[in-house]
Amino acid sequence: MISRKSFLASVIMLLTTIALVGLVFARPEPAVVQTGLERLPLNLAGYHAIEDRFPEEVTRELNADISIYRHYRADAGTPLSLYVGYYGTAKGGRTGHNPYACLPGAGWAIVDTRTVMIPHSNQTTADKVNYVQARRDGLNTVMLHWYQTSGTKVLSTGVGQNIERIRGRLLRNRNDGAFVQLSMQVPDDQVTNAAAKLQQFAGNVLEQLPKYWPVER
Structure with missing residues (x-):
C-alpha cells in the first residue's frame, strides 16, 4: 500500500510537471531574427568551398529554415561535402533526416557505424559524433x-x-537545433584516409558553427 507521504509527493511531482509543461506552451515561440550560418567561412583549414543546392524535392523534404550545402576541396584532392540543416524553435529544432534509413533507401549498404571523438582545437575537450561507411x-x-x-x-x-531541446525550452524558451553532416565518396583503398580527413575537418566545423549560430527572439 502506498503511504500518504509517498502519495502526496507523487501528486506534487505530477502537478509540478503539468505546471512546467503549461508554462512552456503558454509562452510564445521565438522566431529567427538573425541568420548567420551562410557566413560560415568558404575558406577553412586549407580547403576552399563552392556553394551547391539540393534538388527542389529534396529541399522540400528536409524542410529546414536554413540549409548550407557546400563542397570543400584542398588542392586537387577529393572534395568533402558539408551539409548543415538548421531548424528553429517553431519547427521543433530537429530534422526527420536519418542517414541510417536514407543511405539504404538510396541503395547504399552500411558496412561500418560507430561513434568517434573529435577533439577541440585546445585538445582538452572533445565531442562525440557518428561515423558511417556505406558501400x-x-x-x-x-x-x-x-x-x-x-x-x-x-x-x-x-x-x-x-x-537538450526540452531543457532549452524550459530554461531559455528556445529549442532550435541543426543536423550537421560531412561526407566523402572514395574507393576502397582510400576509406581510412578519408575518415582521417573528415575527422580533422570536423574539428574546424565544430569550432566555427557557434560563431555563426542564428539568433532567435
Missing part, C-alpha cells in the same frame, strides 16, 4: 554526422538532442 558499386560514402543544439551542444543521438 555501393565499389564506391564508399564515408560520413560523419551529429546534432547540434543551442549552438554549442553537440550530440550523437536524436534522444540526446531531444533532452
Whole structure:
C-alpha cells in the first residue's frame, strides 16, 4: 500500500510537471531574427568551398529554415561535402533526416557505424559524433554526422538532442537545433584516409558553427 507521504509527493511531482509543461506552451515561440550560418567561412583549414543546392524535392523534404550545402576541396584532392540543416524553435529544432534509413533507401549498404571523438582545437575537450561507411558499386560514402543544439551542444543521438531541446525550452524558451553532416565518396583503398580527413575537418566545423549560430527572439 502506498503511504500518504509517498502519495502526496507523487501528486506534487505530477502537478509540478503539468505546471512546467503549461508554462512552456503558454509562452510564445521565438522566431529567427538573425541568420548567420551562410557566413560560415568558404575558406577553412586549407580547403576552399563552392556553394551547391539540393534538388527542389529534396529541399522540400528536409524542410529546414536554413540549409548550407557546400563542397570543400584542398588542392586537387577529393572534395568533402558539408551539409548543415538548421531548424528553429517553431519547427521543433530537429530534422526527420536519418542517414541510417536514407543511405539504404538510396541503395547504399552500411558496412561500418560507430561513434568517434573529435577533439577541440585546445585538445582538452572533445565531442562525440557518428561515423558511417556505406558501400555501393565499389564506391564508399564515408560520413560523419551529429546534432547540434543551442549552438554549442553537440550530440550523437536524436534522444540526446531531444533532452537538450526540452531543457532549452524550459530554461531559455528556445529549442532550435541543426543536423550537421560531412561526407566523402572514395574507393576502397582510400576509406581510412578519408575518415582521417573528415575527422580533422570536423574539428574546424565544430569550432566555427557557434560563431555563426542564428539568433532567435
